[in-house]
Amino acid sequence: MTGLRQLARALAFACLCALAPVSALAVQPDEMLADPALEQRARALSLEMRCPVCRNQSIDDSNAELARDLRVLIRERLVAGDSDAEVIDYLVDRYGAYILLRPQIGADTLLLWLAPALMLGAAFAGFSILWRRKGPPPPESEALSEDEKAVLAQALGQGPGQGSRP
The missing domain is CATH 1.10.8.640 (Cytochrome C biogenesis protein)
Incomplete structure (x- = not known):
């Protein structure tokens, strides 16, 4: 052992x-x-x-x-x-x-240094535009009353006693 x-x-x-x-x-x-x-x-x-x-x-x-x-x-x-x-x-x-492992900031590397901030700003702007276009949420719908259900059934061609269509 x-x-x-x-x-x-x-x-x-x-x-x-x-x-x-x-x-x-x-x-x-x-x-x-x-x-x-x-x-x-x-x-x-x-x-x-x-x-x-x-x-x-x-x-x-x-x-x-x-x-x-x-x-x-x-x-x-x-x-x-x-x-x-x-x-x-x-x-x-x-x-x-x-x-250079850490490039210096210059005219030719300015976009390289600013690209992350620009992309983050563009993403933030895009999300804020989408958020504004979406608008407020729709109000919650209330249940239909019996009179409204009867009008809806008549409009759909399902009057009282007609039943549903096959």
Whole structure:
């Protein structure tokens, strides 16, 4: 019985290890700078840049070869003395604003930033127009009196004693 328990524990441990999220760092040791301050700036910048291959993943997290090249490029620019803004401007000039994970507000991205608010406003306007067109609810109808039932039956051709038509 103890052998079965040990096997069950080993199997549970193996499943746990297989299901545990493994975060492999994309930044290789040969890419890292010796200066910790420059390395920290490089990591911060690479977290803000989108990998052109992986789409919605930063180049810091991506294992793609192009992401590696961009990480090396950022480190080269920082070692050359560029400021963070100069590195960002260089990459945007070279790859376009798409490379930024959080695009800046500008004339070309204004619609992108305003689209959610515009769509919400349009939906609100549409619902309010529909609500106004609907109007107030109809008054509740009252039960017909005996005289009204007789007039209705006569109008429908079902006078007293005629019964219903087949």
